Amino acid sequence: MRCLECGARLERIDNEHLLQCSGLTVQEYALRHHLPLDLILHPDQLDVVPDPAAWPSGPGRPVSEPARAVLSGLGLAGRLGREGDFTVVHGEVRRLDLLLWTQARLEACGLRFMQTYHYRPDGHRVEARNTLRVPARLCDPFPLRLPDDPERFLDAVAVFLAFAGEWHADYLFLPTRDGTLGRALAHRLAETFGIRLEDLGPGWLAEGVLLRTQSPDHTWRLLNLLDRRLEELPGVLEQFAPEGPEATITKVFEFDSAHFITDHPGRCVNLHGGRYALHVRVTDRIQPATGFVMDYGELKALVKRRVIDRLDHQNLNYVTSGLAWRSSTELLATWIWEQLIDYLPGLSELVIHETASSYCRYVGPDLETFRREGPSTLLGHFADPELGRSPWRARLREQGPALKVVGEG
Ligand SMILES: [Zn+2]
Incomplete structure (x- = not known):
């Protein structure tokens, strides 16, 4: 087939070629050229199982505090999980650079980017997944906790906001499946930085809590507090700007x-x-x-x-x-x-x-x-508690038993 980016004739389109010729991944190439992945990929590119031997053997290093901050932000955002023997971070193709930024931050933990392709029998089509993964023996972030250091704590909030934050009419919404950690974060933001998040209960979530800034003022204060961090996170500032159709x-x-x-x-x-x-x-x-x-x-x-x-x-x-x-x-x-x-x-x-x-x-x-x-x-x-306290009711009370009498001579 011919590569639609560079015109080269190739046996197959893969990330090795595309990253060299255009910097794109296969999924982005498929989206740019509106082609089904089913047509681009060879069957042996599907359901590739990551090999733990591709990572160094032996035990990992303890998770550093900066990495722990990123991991707890990812955990709050519901992006961190365990799949078999792997610790996995889930990304999405629209914000691939955000996932790659995260990988750079977690490089010392051994997390590597993978785009894998899977045939979904119930969907009758091939889908792509973008993840960072590392064998859990090298990096085990659970149980998650919020960093004690205020700077590291704000790193975690920024990552949480980047991956899960939603802007609705000057309010920031922060949905998290980890209700305990979410409430702890809201408490710390209020105590240390005077920024208030409301706990809206599960809202539209199946589990966890939905947090929302108390007012637009608290939205601006939170964004200002995280300003430098959010600028560094690719594609995130556009998420939290009032402009747009x-x-x-x-x-x-x-x-x-x-x-x-x-x-x-x-x-x-x-x-x-x-x-x-x-x-x-x-x-x-x-x-x-x-x-x-x-x-x-x-x-x-x-x-x-x-x-x-x-x-x-x-x-x-x-x-x-x-x-x-x-x-x-x-x-x-x-x-x-x-x-x-x-x-x-x-x-x-x-x-x-x-x-x-x-x-x-x-x-x-x-x-x-x-x-x-x-x-x-x-x-x-x-x-209204005032109902029943009016002077007219007082008159009624004075009227006494007459009120009860109906039809008596
Ligand atoms: Zn090419």
């Missing part, structure tokens, strides 16, 4: 609920049920590293956990006191907005269909306003 994504959910409307002159005063459709729209910058505003799967997991699981097959009037009086689409939208805005600062609109012909559009406060002003007073009437 925006898009709006929408995910539609359906749920079945019963409800009634108190003091309503029509039939809605009766308990009745229906199928609701909820449209959740998020307007935000398209993230350069993912090509997404937000992964639809993550949006689905979040809305399901925070909203749908609490409303589906329930009587809306008994879900929360805010809806007990009137579970109208308007108040329901207000309540749903408040369940989501902490996680979706780019939330731009909710639409709730009660029937095909009756629906409500709602735009609530942005996250900064919501944090400053708190939940809507529209939902708070019956939860």
